[in-house]
Amino acid sequence: MTRTTPRKGLVIVNTGNGKGKTTAALGLLMRAWGHDLRVGGIQFIKSETAGYGEYRACERMGIELTPVGDGCTWLSRDMDETRDRALRGWEVAQQKITSGDYDIFLLDEFTYVMHYGWLDAPTVVDWLRTSKPEPLHVVITGRYAPPVLIDYADLVTDMTMVKHPFSDQGLAAQQGIEF
Amino acid sequence: MTRTTPRKGLVIVNTGNGKGKTTAALGLLMRAWGHDLRVGGIQFIKSETAGYGEYRACERMGIELTPVGDGCTWLSRDMDETRDRALRGWEVAQQKITSGDYDIFLLDEFTYVMHYGWLDAPTVVDWLRTSKPEPLHVVITGRYAPPVLIDYADLVTDMTMVKHPFSDQGLAAQQGIEF
Numbered sequence: 001m002t003r004t005t006p007r008k009g010l011v012i013v014n015t016g017n018g019k020g021k022t023t024a025a026l027g028l029l030m031r032a033w034g035h036d037l038r039v040g041g042i043q044f045i046k047s048e049t050a051g052y053g054e055y056r057a058c059e060r061m062g063i064e065l066t067p068v069g070d071g072c073t074w075l076s077r078d079m080d081e082t083r084d085r086a087l088r089g090w091e092v093a094q095q096k097i098t099s100g101d102y103d104i105f106l107l108d109e110f111t112y113v114m115h116y117g118w119l120d121a122p123t124v125v126d127w128l129r130t131s132k133p134e135p136l137h138v139v140i141t142g143r144y145a146p147p148v149l150i151d152y153a154d155l156v157t158d159m160t161m162v163k164h165p166f167s168d169q170g171l172a173a174q175q176g177i178e179f
Numbered sequence: 180m181t182r183t184t185p186r187k188g189l190v191i192v193n194t195g196n197g198k199g200k201t202t203a204a205l206g207l208l209m210r211a212w213g214h215d216l217r218v219g220g221i222q223f224i225k226s227e228t229a230g231y232g233e234y235r236a237c238e239r240m241g242i243e244l245t246p247v248g249d250g251c252t253w254l255s256r257d258m259d260e261t262r263d264r265a266l267r268g269w270e271v272a273q274q275k276i277t278s279g280d281y282d283i284f285l286l287d288e289f290t291y292v293m294h295y296g297w298l299d300a301p302t303v304v305d306w307l308r309t310s311k312p313e314p315l316h317v318v319i320t321g322r323y324a325p326p327v328l329i330d331y332a333d334l335v336t337d338m339t340m341v342k343h344p345f346s347d348q349g350l351a352a353q354q355g356i357e358f
Contacts, residue, residue: 018336020193020203027205027233034236054206057213063239156196156342162335 009104009136010154011128015111015145018159025056025106025139032104032137033061040064041075041106042093044086044113045142065106066092086113090124097132111142114149121146128152188287188315189333190307193226194198194290197338204318205233211283211316212240216321219243220285220318223265223292244285265292269303276311283316290321293328300325307331309356 012028014021022043031041043051043065051067058065068089090113097105114121125148132138140149150156191207193200200224208218222230222244230246237244247268269292276284293300304327311317319328329335 014199015341016339019334020199020206020336020338022202023206023210024199024338026201026209027202027207030205030209030236031202031232034232034234034239042206053210053213055213057209059271127296150341153342155198156340157199158339158341159199159203160195160337160339162329162337163332 002179009132009138011132011136011152012137012139013111013145013149013153013156014139014141014159015143015144015150015156016158016160018134018161019148020159021141021143022054022108024157025108025141026057028139029058029063029104029106030061033063038101039104039106040096040102041066041108042089042096042110043067043106043108045082045109045158068092083118085117088117089113090119094127094131097128097136098139098166100133102136104139108138108139110140111145111149114146115142115144121148122141123150125149186316188311188313190311190326191316191318191321192290192324192328192332192333192335193318193338194322194329194335195323195337195339197340199321199338200320201233201287203318203336203338204287205236207318208237208242208283208285209240212242216282217280218285219275220245220284220287221268221275221289222246222285222287223268224261224288247271264294264299265297268292269298273306273310276307276315276317279312281315283318285318285319288321289319290328292323293325294321294323297340300327304328304331 014024025041029041033039040063055065055067057063066089068085068153090110091108093105093107096102113119114124128138128151140153145153193203203222208220212218217244232242234246236242243267247264271290272284272286275281292298293303307317308331319332323334
């Protein structure tokens with residue numbers, strides 16, 4: 001297989017209050033992996049113990065997916081620790097993004113880090129604009145995507161929840177699906 | 180790893196005019212595969228030669244993903260052939276759905292088969308309601324999801340395009356991303 005270097009890496013944002021933001025990002029990684037692209041990512045907020053299905057899948061596929069969060073922020077008892085982990089995650093992300101080692105890189109749940117004010121959104125976007133290697137695709141997920149990020153992004157999709165089994169029917173989360 | 184049989188399989192619909200419907204479905208398959216669930220799917224409309232990234236990824240992962248389409252319907256010169264392939268695809272899908280061989284099964288771009296009137300949506304939903312094994316998750320993607328399907332589904336997400344690189348900037352499709 002030959003690897004084709006894209007002419008312009010895209011900045012892709014999956015936002016909105018619906019399900020499928022991270023899931024669609026995983027699908028992008030999977031498809032890119034099928035093309036022998038070099039795939040990596042960092043999950044900013046999710047628990048290190050949750051998301052087992054995606055971690056195990058990535059491990060089996062040889063995709064590097066690094067968790068830096070300590071669980072749901074709104075459940076966290078120590079916001080300073082949550083914030084510090086997220087900020088360390090951004091430092092790691094900056095190293096990986098500039099490394100040239102990837103064709104597509106995921107910043108999962110990264111919008112929250114800006115939404116909560118832990119990072120300044122215009123500063124993040126300026127950094128991406130000047131430091132992201134031209135051919136690298138970057139995928140960013142999470143609710144509350146800052147307008148400056150939406151302006152900068154090439155592709156923005158808003159996932160809107162029409163119907164949700166947990167809210168509508170009270171079904172418990174299902175292993176292997178875990179929206 | 181132990182496989183946990185879900186108590187109730189979910190019917191999941193990804194619809195809307197935005198990107199990420201199939202991609203999010205692929206992410207669901209990937210996550211389920213990470214949980215050692217038995218994963219399969221049929222793509223109803225896409226070309227047998229397109230979607231190379233997802234086919235190669237599924238092949239490498241051991242996920243059965245069967246194409247039945249003969250390309251984009253709106254480019255097809257022979258709608259009868261397109262319709263016949265889709266109808267054969269539904270017969271295959273019905274066999275696979277009732278086989279008990281899967282924990283999660285994808286009907287990709289299946290909404291079009293109903294939207295174009297090749298299959299009657301209420302009949303399809305009645306069949307799913309009575310014939311789908313209780314623990315099986317079914318994922319259906321495509322624009323124009325019929326209201327009767329949305330009523331039946333447990334989880335419905337509408338993907339809305341906020342910004343698209345091809346329409347907004349005229350960028351060519353990128354191998355490995357291929358929205």
